[in-house]
């Protein structure tokens with residue numbers, strides 16, 4: 001994702017949530033200062049290009065359908081979806097997280113050599129300072145929603161799950177298969193519900209950029 005294309009969407013997200021752009025930039029710079037190396041995401045391209053990627057979200061429905069993730073060539077798991085996959089014997093190829101729920105899982109994965117896309121934003125700076133030093137940096141892919149500052153990269157996307165989809169798209173995935181997504185989930189609190197609406201909007205944008213059709217969005221496009 002070119003930042004010029006992302007920036008107008010990012011500005012709308014900032015305005016909608018009242019987030020501070022300078023905070024996101026500060027987080028990006030803190031993240032940069034905490035890592036002495038970073039995962040080379042392009043090393044995944046040969047493997048992921050042309051393949052199917054399960055983009056695994058952490059809706060309650062994931063427990064029932066996690067096996068579907070194992071049918072894809074690769075599994076990109078968002079936040080606590082990584083734990084559900086691992087608990088069910090489904091290997092995770094990449095985890096995407098902003099460190100607010102299960103940072104221990106992310107630490108363990110990086111130490112085993114599984115890449116983790118660790119997202120820096122204005123509201124997780126203390127988490128970055130606590131957890132990033134424990135990550136194996138060569139398996140850590142630092143991301144930002146502000147302008148990129150290598151090695152901190154911006155592939156597009158906002159919530160952990162839709163960022164996983166934008167990353168799979170960046171790597172040339174042929175099919176994105178959404179497992180563990182529920183846009184109607186009434187168990188989420190209002191801010192999370194608002195974040196999920198943004199995830200749906202961003203995935204609608206992504207499918208049109210790819211000239212694709214994500215079944216998970218059926219019945220939701222019209223209300224966005």
Ligand SMILES: Nc1ncnc2c1ncn2[C@@H]1O[C@H](COP(=O)(O)OP(=O)(O)OP(=O)(O)O)[C@@H](O)[C@H]1O
Nearest residue numbers: 057058059078079080101159160161162181182185
């Ligand atoms: N019904 C749902 N409830 C929660 N997450 C969902 C749901 N449907 C899809 N997802 C996706 O699963 C991802 C992981 O959810 P989880 O609750 O573990 O993470 P989170 O750390 O709160 O996510 P985020 O920080 O992005 O809000 C979310 O980022 C979202 O993209």
Ligand SMILES: Nc1nc2c(c(=O)[nH]1)N=C(CO)CN2
Nearest residue numbers: 019121122123158159160195
């Ligand atoms: N500044 C800021 N950025 C975010 C936040 C958040 O709470 N604050 N939450 C996200 C996904 O949960 C993604 N990005």
